[in-house]
Amino acid sequence: MSATVRIIDGALGNPAPALPPAAQFGAAIVFDGVVRADEGGRTIRALAYEVYEPMASNMLTELGREMLAKHGLVAIMVEHSRGEVPVGQRSFRLTVHALHRAEALAAVGEFIDRMKRDVPIWKTALDEAPTAS
Amino acid sequence: MVFRVLIFGSLARELSCASIAVDVPDNASVRDVNEALAACHPHKATFFRGARLAVNHSFRSADALLRAGDEIALVELVGGG
Numbered sequence: 001m002s003a004t005v006r007i008i009d010g011a012l013g014n015p016a017p018a019l020p021p022a023a024q025f026g027a028a029i030v031f032d033g034v035v036r037a038d039e040g041g042r043t044i045r046a047l048a049y050e051v052y053e054p055m056a057s058n059m060l061t062e063l064g065r066e067m068l069a070k071h072g073l074v075a076i077m078v079e080h081s082r083g084e085v086p087v088g089q090r091s092f093r094l095t096v097h098a099l100h101r102a103e104a105l106a107a108v109g110e111f112i113d114r115m116k117r118d119v120p121i122w123k124t125a126l127d128e129a130p131t132a133s
Numbered sequence: 134m135v136f137r138v139l140i141f142g143s144l145a146r147e148l149s150c151a152s153i154a155v156d157v158p159d160n161a162s163v164r165d166v167n168e169a170l171a172a173c174h175p176h177k178a179t180f181f182r183g184a185r186l187a188v189n190h191s192f193r194s195a196d197a198l199l200r201a202g203d204e205i206a207l208v209e210l211v212g213g214g
Binding site for chain 2: 033049050052054055056058080091092112115116117118119120121122123124
């Protein structure tokens with residue numbers, strides 16, 4: 001069982017998680033969080049993330065370990081952006097491997113809910129630049 | 134003891150600063166810092182009294198005692214992902 005956390009400057013790249021040996025899992029979920037153009041009814045160009053370190057990484061690691069134990073996961077990997085992420089780009093990725101889909105799906109939902117509630121990461125919407133007329 | 138309580142996100146933008154200085158007695162607790170923050174900003178007193186404070190990167194109970202040099206951060210209104 002392993003929990004891995006990476007804080008990455010800017011947008012995340014394409015998913016390339018290190019897979020556990022294939023015989024150890026029957027379900028793999030890769031959840032990508034993508035920056036939407038609409039934030040509370042206004043059009044934005046990007047989100048800017050503030051990450052309070054090392055507390056954020058420590059809490060994400062602890063939360064990952066808790067999900068491993070509680071849901072019997074094989075592996076969990078967390079990637080989160082710091083700084084500016086343009087609309088359409090990925091800012092968060094959660095990769096979960098488990099024996100069965102039920103525990104993998106449950107872990108994804110619980111991890112994200114608790115991250116949004118407790119982990120010291122803040123996001124700010126950056127407005128689209130006004131267009132010249 | 135004087136502490137500079139780190140603040141982030143929308144709160145930092147609203148108050149136009151990255152930290153709030155509070156002066157508390159020796160042997161002050163986390164609760165004393167909450168109260169000092171509320172006194173500094175009475176228009177947001179309820180928020181500051183209930184705000185979660187991290188000390189040296191861990192959440193502490195309201196009764197936990199502080200030491201000079203502790204790093205205190207206000208961890209509210211978070212929203213990762």
